[in-house]
Ligand SMILES: Nc1ncnc2c1ncn2[C@@H]1O[C@H](COP(=O)(O)OP(=O)(O)OP(=O)(O)O)[C@@H](O)[C@H]1O
């Protein structure tokens with residue numbers, strides 16, 4: 001079952017191609033990362049999925065509904081955390097949620113228990129009666145997720161949920177997102193330009209650039225595509241000397257050599273490990289480790305953008 005099915009999606013704003021022929025499929029129960037740099041078209045894509053803006057061309061279904069013609073049905077089943085949250089600073093976290101619950105026509109009695117439940121889920125129960133104006137950005141973001149959860153959505157869309165949040169706060173939010181998928185069987189779409197943070201929680205990612213999806217798949221699949229033609233190695237030695245670096249660079253097939261601390265990264269067109277270990281020996285330093293290096297999403301992403 002596909003939660004999102006989009007084909008040839010386009011959105012043009014006089015002259016600007018915000019989305020330009022996007023195909024997107026999100027499967028039930030997965031965490032999908034929509035990744036791309038600023039201005040790539042992530043938010044515009046999300047607004048189309050929610051029926052908040054109409055596509056210029058293309059077809060899209062969310063949970064089987066057309067977001068333009070059946071916007072209410074999509075909105076009822078989908079929770080959305082926008083890029084910029086709007087809470088009332090003078091109201092407490094609990095009061096803000098109470099207001100949202102009334103907007104969503106959740107009966108007051110039911111709302112009370114539910115609000116407590118979602119506050120506990122996002123770790124804000126202790127500060128629930130403090131004014132939101134005193135909250136940090138990370139706390140506001142967690143309150144935003146609590147708001148999304150109030151209506152028990154089947155599909156959750158989070159636009160840049162960790163942007164502007166320190167690494168520890170981001171880790172907490174991402175752990176929470178992973179737990180939600182497991183405990184509540186939700187399908188989750190996360191948009192972000194922060195690859196290194198997002199990659200560990202996503203089952204699949206789509207890389208969007210200038211309104212087009214340039215790559216899609218699990219991190220393993222994307223790495224495999226890239227690995228054709230290039231080999232990466234990580235070398236640890238007792239001491240990185242200029243002599244060693246020169247010898248490594250001189251190996252036939254080596255494309256680049258970068259040193260950082262006691263680690264050297266080597267990119268080559270072939271498996272040059274035998275030549276590398278010989279170069280280390282000849283340089284008179286000790287070989288501590290030599291291994292093939294798996295691509296990080298950051299590297300995958302940069303590679304696609306360079307092309
Ligand atoms: N309402 C609008 N009117 C005109 N141009 C727009 C509008 N909304 C977005 N754009 C343009 O469309 C392109 C894609 O914008 P979008 O907000 O979807 O990118 P994004 O990937 O979400 O970026 P960010 O990481 O900065 O949030 C940008 O060039 C932007 O300037």
Ligand SMILES: [Mg+2]
Nearest residue numbers: 042043044083
């Ligand atoms: Mg955006």
